[in-house]
Amino acid sequence: MSEKPELVPGETRKLEVLTAIPKNEGVDSAVAATRRVISALLHAGDRTSAEMGAVAAQLNAIADHLDEHNGPVDDRLVDMWSGEGVTRHDPITGAENAIAPPLHLAGREDGSIGGVVTLGLPYQGPPGHVHGGVSAMLLDHVLGVSNAWAGTSGMTARLTLNYHRPTPLFQELEITGRQMKVEGRKIWTEGVISVDGEPCVSAEGLFINKQVPRPR
Structure with missing residues (x-):
């Protein structure tokens, strides 16, 4: 594992809320209903009596x-980034996105973040297990x-x-992440999806901070 980053004097964490809390009315409630429809359709398949x-x-x-x-798509693209921004529309945690499980994340005092989520049939790859690409999307986010x-x-x-073992559907998954090191524009971050304390998928990411000028 890489070394834990030290905060620059005076630096503060920028986010206090990492994901939006779904509302019981309006778009959020319609999206929650849509998630039920998606799951029900997959359960139905072509052998249903419906x-x-x-x-x-x-x-x-x-x-x-x-x-x-609906209004113009261009207007919606701008609107989606206003207010709470990505936390409401992204495909992992977004309360306004029907393909999001959704995963709720919270920051921890040790500098890491984490959350739990249970994935159903919309995220299946091998029978009874999460699609590897879905795991990658979760960890990237x-x-x-x-x-x-x-x-x-x-x-x-x-x-x-690194895929250590198949990630099961219908079981509570714990997903954690932590920024490990920052050097100039480069940021190294690690995360893991685990079940009952055992890792299923782990990830190491390199990120580029484009707000920092390139070295000359």
Whole structure:
């Protein structure tokens, strides 16, 4: 493991809230309902006794209603980054994103961050287990938030993953991350997905802080 970074005198962590708390009304409640629909459709498959033609008609009617009342995409792209920003729309923790599990993250006094999440069929790869690409997406996001919590952020330049054992569906996963070292523009960060204390996937990331000038 790399050495833990030392805070520069006067430096403070930039984020106090790492993920948004879902609301029980408006967009958040509609998104939560959509997550139920996605999961139910996957459970149904092509052997269900449900009348899927009627289901499709109802879902298309909902989509038509939303499209009729939606504004321009360019306006939405700007709006998504206002206020709480990425915490409400990103595909890992976003309360406004139906493909997010969602994972809720919290900062810890030791400088790390972490959270727990249980993944179902929408995230399956091998039977009964999480898709490896989903694990990579989870860890990339957690490492990025770890950097924000530590106070020095950057863009992912390299992400190295080690798959220790299959990551199970329908079991509580603990996901942790910690910024390890900062040298100029380069930031090194590590994280792990584990079950019952045993690692399933670990990651080492190199991030580049573009706010710091390139050395000449």
